[in-house]
Amino acid sequence: MKLTRIGDIAEFINGYAFKSEHWGSTGKKIIRIQNLTDPSKPYNFTAYDIPEKYIVKDGDMLVSWSATIDIFEWHNEPAYLNQHIFKVVFDHKKVDKYYFRFALKQTIDSLTKFAQGSTMKHIVKGDFEKHKIPLPDLVEQQKIAYILSKAEALIQKRKDTINGLDELLKYTFLDMFGDPVKNPKGWEKGGMVEVITSIKSGTSYAGAENKELEQNELGVLKISAVTDGVFKPKEFKAVSIDLITKQIIKCQKGMFLMSRANTKELVAACCIVPKDYPFLFLPDKLWSLSVNEQRANKIFLNALFKIESFRNVIREKASGGHESMLNISMMKFLGLKLPIPPLLFQTQFAETVAKIEALKAKQEASLRELEQLYQSLMQRAFKGELDLDKVEIEDVYKGFEYFDGGFVTFDDAKPALDKIREKFETLPAIKSKDKKLIEKIKKLDLDKVQLGRIPFDKDYAIYRVLYHRFEHYQSVPFLTIYDWLLTDFVDLDYNKIKDFVFRELNEEAPIFEQIFIFNEDEKKYRTELKLLL
DNA sequence: TTTATGGTCATCCAGACCGG
DNA sequence: CCGGTCTGGATGACCATAAA
DSSP: OOEEGGTTTTEEEEEBOOGGGOOSSSEEEEEHHHHHHHSSOOOEEEOSSSOGGGGTTOOOOEEEESSSSEEEEESSEEEEETTEEEEEEEEETOOOHHHHHHHHHHHHHHHGGOOEEEEEEEEOOHHHHHOOOEEEHHHHHHHHHHHHHHHHHHHHHHHHHHHHHHHHHHHHHHHOOOTTTOOOTTEEEEEHHHEEEEEEEEOOOEESOOOOOOTTEEEETTTTHTTTSOOOOOOOEEEEEEOOSSOOOETTEEEEEEESOOTTTTOOEEEEEOOEEEEEEEETTEEEEEEETTTTOOHHHHHHHHHHHOOOOOHOOOSSSSSSEEEEEHHHTTTTTEEEOHHHHHHHHHHHHHHHHHHHHHHHHHHHHHHHHOOOOHHHHHOSHHHHGOOOOOOOHHSOOOOSSSSEHHHHHHHHHHHHHHHHSSSSSSSHHHHHHHHHHHHOGGGGGOOOOOOOOOHHHHHHHHHHHHHHHHHEHHHHHHIIIISSSSOOOHHHHHHHHHHHHHHSSSSSEEEEEEEEETTTTEEEEEEEE
């Protein structure tokens, strides 16, 4: 495939070098690299007037070129760009911005070889602009971006499900046992000594990071193997067996591990080791806790220690001169009090956890598969090996020409809208049902209403959404349309549609209305949605 | 003599900042 | 404005000391 210098298809505007006196708590957000890599990081704000060119709008692509070298799409209110990040201004006649994102991600590793500086890796603007990506014609680009977006969306969906299962675990705990500190269910309280029979601490060894283990090496775990609350067998350092003189504790299935040191936030992270790892052993900062099985279930304890309120109780016992590396002693830990529900309940909880974990394992396996598929798709796409002839991008999406940022007015969009309308006007008209529905609503007893299914015609909805928006606001941000089409409607996932619909219901000028219908056969109410005219 | 504890020092990353 | 260095926080390495 033809290679093109990215400097020829887009302009890269570097962010503004804000000084600390520019920061405040009011005004516009300042986008720093950490805000892109970690959404939980707080923003700095500035009330100063900075030139227009540093403003980033919703949908803008950003490339960080210092330390973290990656590309991000900004989905947020207009904000200022900090130094070390480029804002990408595309030549829309030549390149599709989503295609560009995928193409750059695919080739980003080769960019790091240009990185300069000793303490901190930088990419020099000139080198960056010289970087080449494969560039087929625009329609092909859109098709590639479309396929990859689909794969990406599936991956995200798996990740969401996995996170959801984690949440479910937490709620299951709180539902069964209540908050462990307030102890609203009045469980018998006991000392940690009653449930933990012994604590074994590992031994300190230095080693080489990020490498595979050789024949004559063992891995000493790092705190980070436990930090996230899930055992991570890859977080170790390699140590030559010859150097190991002290007694070590090998990492075995069922071990209940806890970190005795870290920042206050992360101290007392714990997890259960899922299987034997004969080549890994514990470092001095990790404990292996033995549980008195007559009194407690370690799955229960593992969940308990992860509940924020109880974690705080443990954290309070940590000490140290530097806030950045606090320690807990065994005595202090064993001196803590905890609620100890009857073993039967704990076992029941553990069974539920096992079920959720099994679901999670399935989702994780699927996620790995998808990620592999995604990788191979990426590679084939940029080698020009994908059969794009079979790819039909949704007609609606094709109807819109590229618009150079900003807003699409009603007139801009009218030809495309007309085309859509022609296609959809004959569709099963929710319209004709509307009158009957309204009659029914009048007779409803709203107190007895239950949520139910949402009958939903995707194509018709797209048309209605767009038309309504145009009528109501006269113009619509182009990117909003693009996103709807690309992300909300590429698949017919019920939950996604539901999310979308409920978002719409909460809008100031909603295009949906929730209505309630009595089903004569089932003898109960269910909700339906009506598109407002 | 061994182990647990509570540190400090070193390193790396990310951001602050500055000279040309 | 650009390209680089300085600085501080987070984490890992490792140790002196006290207790067992």
